[in-house]
Amino acid sequence: MKNSHKALTVICTTALLAAGAALWLVPFPGELLSYDNLTSTRLVDRHGRPLREALGATEGRARAVGLDAISPHMVAATVHAEDRRFWSHAGVDPLAVGRAAWQNVTNVEIVSGASTITQQVAKMVAGGSRARTLPNKLEEMVLAVRLDKQETKRSILEQYLNRAPYGNQLFGVAAAASMYFDKPPSQLTLAESALLAGIPRAPSLNNPYADFERAKRVQRRVLALMHERGVIDDAAYRRALDEELTVVGRRGRVMAAHFTDHLLSERGPLSRLGKLGRPQRIETTLDLDLQHKVRGIVGQELSRLEKKNVGQAAVVVLDTKTAEVLAWVGSRDYFDAEGDGANDGVLARRQPGSALKPFVYGLYLESGGTAADMLPDFPAQFPAADGVYIPENYDRSYHGPVSVRDALASSLNIPAVHVTHRLGAEAVHQKLLALGLDTLDADADHYGLGLALGNGEVRLLDLAAAYAALGRLGHPKPVQLTDQEPRTKNQEPKKRLLSAQTSYLLLDILSDDRARSRGFGRYSALHLPYKVAAKTGTSAGFRDNWAVGVTPDYTVAVWAGNFDATPMLGSSGVTGAAPIMRQVFQALYPDAASPADVDWYEAPKGVEERTVCALSGQKPGHLCPSTRLESFAGEASWAELADCEIHRTFAIDTRNGLLAGPDCPDAHVEEREFLDVPDDWTEWALERGHRLPPTQHSPLCGDDPGDAARAADLRITHPMPGDTFVLDPSLPRSEQQVALRVEVPASRRDDTLTWFVDGEAVATVDAPFRAFWKLAPGEHAVGVGRGRVEASVTVRVE
Template identity: 55%
Template sequence: MMEHTDTTKKVARRRRSRRSRRRQLGFGLVALAAALLTWVVAVPFPAEELSPEPVTSTMIVDREERPLRELLSDGEGRSRWLSLEEISPHAQAATIHAEDKRFYEHLGFDPIAIGRSAVYNIQRRRLVTGASTLTQQTVKRIKYADQPRTLRRKVMELIWAVRLERSLDKDAILAQYLNRVPYGNQLFGIEAAARMYFGKPASQLSLAEAALLAGLPQAPSALNPYRNLEGARARQRQILAAMLERGAIGQAEHDRAAQEPLVIRPRRGSVEAPHLTDRVMEELRGRRPAVVRTTLDLNLQRGVEGIVESWIARVERRGVSQGAVVVLDTQSGEVLAWVGSRDYWDREALGGNDGVVALRQPGSTLKPFAYGLYLESGGTAADPIADLPTQFPEGTGVYVPMNFNHRFHGPVSVRDALGSSLNVPAVAVTAEVGAQSLLSRLRRAGLETLTQDAEYYGLGFVLGDGEVRLVDLAAAYAALGRLGEWRPWRTLAAVDGAPWRAQDAPARRGFERDVAYTLLDMLSDDDARLVGFGANGPLALPYRVAAKTGTSTNFRDNWAVGVTPEYTVAVWVGNFDGSPMNRVSGVTGAAPMLRAVFQQLYPEAAGPADVPWFERPAEVGSHEVCALSGQPAGPSCPGVRVELFHQRRRGASGAPDAGGHRGEGPERCEVHQAVAIDTRNGLRARLTCPAEFVETHVFHQVPPAWEEWALEQGLELPPRGWSPLCDGGAVEALAVETRPRIVHPLPGDVFILDPEGRPEDQQLALRAHLEGVEGPLTWFVGGEPVGRAAAPFTLYWPLRRGTHRSGVGRGEVEREVEIEVR
């Protein structure tokens, strides 16, 4: 009996112990569950991970919001972030019924779906299907997009889903999902998908379109609409059927959506205006806005691209491989077209290089700014400048510029000198106003790539001995089109809807209004181009365009720039590797492209009235002047023309004073003068000459530097001496020089060979004068004859390095000078 009692007590103790352990285990499990639940719910979802920035791609659009280029998001996809209110209700409903019908009922995970999925996976002994809610899928996109699918990851997804549900309400979670989920073809978010596949924003999706998109995230590759549209439609029909079954839509709505034809837009993977969009990416400096609106006009851009391609193809056989064009709105400075090369994608031709911002030598396109300074200093468009062989002291030698066609045209007006792009007058003007002044003014006009000092560039600076960018040159010319006001060019209009405010230099005045208007008038004058280019050249349009061409040394670059009140167009033609073209100049290379672009800008224009021109400032007037002297026309002037002047002037200016300012010129033409001549000897007649021996002739009273030119042109110069017969004396013999006089070169002249110039282009003009002789003279170099020349005794000799004695005479050396060639 005692043993039975002890046994019973032991059993009771063991039972109590087991119950105690079970209670402890229960308490422990409850505590663990409580701790786990606390850990799950107490840790918030990181707010920074909900930011739209990492998943938002940047769309660059033109001024009319037409797509140019999309910069992929950090996830290497296209995306647009929207609020839920900006997404079609059809898309919201279709997505919920396709992915998570109990979305608004669960706490982040769906136990019913988990149980169904577990049974299905156990039956197949592998992980075949999941039971992820929209919340869990959102967590996956945020935290586990690149991780393999494992049980541990699924558990963590569930935990983070609960945390997300505690951090956001259901609508915010749905917005996160719709903005992050993949729709195939590198599209993330329903806005990017709606625009790519249907060409419309997500707010405008129909039920049929929304149901098709809602089915894609389940298998973006397998249901790719571009490869398997029928499969995507089958999934769409399943979703519509589920919505009908659950009462989300009615039968009529279902039938309309099921029968609605869907047109998938062609795949849009191309990049428009690649050089410009490259530039925009640089200007954003790492920012990743959703939409960047540029100033570009896509239709114009495509037209200009076609012009560049077709024209370069025509001149390719002449050693031309590339061209670039930029079009600005003259008044605002906005870039309307930006074509950096013939083909951005042609690596062999260096098409990725951007000719719009490449540093190249501008040729004669800088000349208008030198003439602008000349006008500012008191000069006028009527002033005559000698286009004759001229030596300009420079450094340790002399600079002797040549014209493009190796011809000289004598005295020409400033208007004709600029219109015909003559080199000698441009250098003469630069020498007068100062190379430093020109350099400073060009920098003020935005050409800040001219970084060397004036001494480095020299007087040849005005002919293009520097490097500029095409877009900066266009902006400098656009400043003329604003009657002298410079402002920076720009490519950005707005970023994410807010106007773009670049930290650019403020607007500033480059020239006064009257100077800018006069330059524009000269640059648009077809008659002023006749001297250098002849009639009906490529710049001769049926309406007015202020235009200038330029060609750099050895035909490496050529340019053309044109301005109207509405548009400024700048063109460059050449090769990115710097190789020379086969004698392609700005007139034959860039100018035809300039003409074609203006024809695209003004397709209906047939006459001057069809294109606006600049309003003449009140301070600019016009007066009739002598065609040769530019001075107010007198009764003896054989030709007259009308010229523009500041209201204070009526004719050509006078000589510059010590400060370089030009004052008033004569009140009447002093070149064409009526001179009384003694008919007995052709000398000037004094008042004492008998009337029967006096006749009045009109002569050309020209400066000494023009006399040789005047004689070549057959112009009569007035006699220098007075008739001794007028005083009753005998005819006196006049002293006549019996030896020829060397006009050029002068003793001690130093000439410097251009190492990049062609030898045949570097010749020295040998000129002499001998009164009363027409027969040929012989020229000698180093005592050896090099050629003969009749009056006016000019011969061209190829320069070669060394010290040389240049002489002239009738069969033997009668006069000689020593020169040096370096």
């Protein structure tokens, strides 16, 4: 039986050799020799320090190099370790084949392959690891003959040295020399070359990290072969044996994992790299030292915030001038699977809260507004597609009339919605898209006026880029990840996103600690020893909070929250994200202790500082009790400002304190000072005890318009007709009330009014005529008037 097996094997072998011989004239497929997708790519920081190595098609590290870039010792050691007759045979070594055939026939199985270097190259490029069967072996032999016929010996040897497995996910001698000896392949010594040449035959067994002594034994056998064959003399042989080899420890830890993940995904497949797989090195803009500092800050601050259920944070630091990414921390710990650490907060789409307000006000300033304009911070309702929109401030209080400067710096919600209402949600939406916040990809009607308060979703990276554009006084630039990208530091684009004057005013407002005191108090986490234009944001339900800061040098953007959108426990932007931002700036400016230590912006041409009335924001008159300085974008902006219309004098009939007409005797007329406020300021003014002008003319002057003015209509401003209120079963019924407010004409400011619900009086009030009603289920008529219902609305409580 055994003899019949031997005979059958010989017959099959002969038949297959004959069939293969007929194929040797077919050209070898040259495209298989391409290094495309073989070479791994090294990513380094801006100083050349390694961040990561992206594996090639072999799922290992590989760096293709030319044969001239490989030490002659390595070339010789490889040939004598693998294929001593490489330079003379035609792709297949007949002597080795004969020896192997005898061993295989004797053992009735493949026990020896007799593979030449050329055959191994053919096997690697034709399909890698395959079963050691006779048909496969014969196919490799045919391919090897065709390869030898088509390519030079040097080209084939180069292919082998760039593809051979050297263990530990290393393919090719360049990757092996770098990992094991931290040097290029051209600098390998004879001893090092012999050690590496012995690895490919059994990479896992001859692994220097796993069994260094075994690797040394194989090395000595390779050196002995070279000595016996006269490749090296006695002296070289002894020096190689005596050389003390030091294998460098394993390397390859991923630095800045989120950043490198994004970079590799953005660049797409790294497969079209040329004949020798270049570029093999990507120089990024990241600063590894800063990256480590920022990552440490994130971990430290999140430990402090754990009690507020803040589990994650992300930070991106840009060079303001160039838009280069200097640091990118996507989570607390990329490798924390339980905490979803591989999620990247720099790229996640989350609601930014108030962090969009500077751009809303930027559009307002470019539409003719000024930083001195006064905006109403009173209870307000706005029409919306699904009813009415009722914004509230973060602190659930109202601050009366506030300047644009204070409204933005203190991040007040109601004034921002008023501004958006004036501009139109569509115009605001288009401006945000132009700034690169393209994840706001629904139409403007989807967001409505809530767009100003961040009810859309943006990415931290895009938000940082928009603020960096503000820091370049309106110039847009794409975020830079690598040094291979075109530098734009000195190439300003033609079109600004915002004018230099508007950008400067916004930066000035956002760095004004006094102006932000209404919302954050003085010396909050946003205040540093030097100027930083800073803005926070908190999304609805405390699911996200943000802080962004800008100087001429750096832009720092921070997000804090939880990847699963679990609400934080009362942590806002100023208490959650802002301390992280503050710590990062201190790392960026470790020696700065005063404003003079950090550069700030010079006012662009056309920006002028002027004095305005502190209350009206208009040109001050002699009656204005206090003034303040404000910056304006040019003389025209100041020239168009009206004289103060609030602090005024009126002619009063001294006999009754009413308005004196032109026919009043001079002896009874006196000019008196009053605060003449807009109608929607009246409630605020009366609450604060301001003296408002009378609304009736003195009948003693003969020009009294009669009782018609006193009959002027009342208008209920809250609730609105058709409003529906929903009782919360989790709260006490006594705490669920609705405010009742009415707009009263100036002629009736001295009235006493009564509020009615379903015809029954619930409150009698003087100016400012506000009351509260405890909600009760059902449909109700809410009215108000002087002793009777003069105005009413119908509401529903569910």
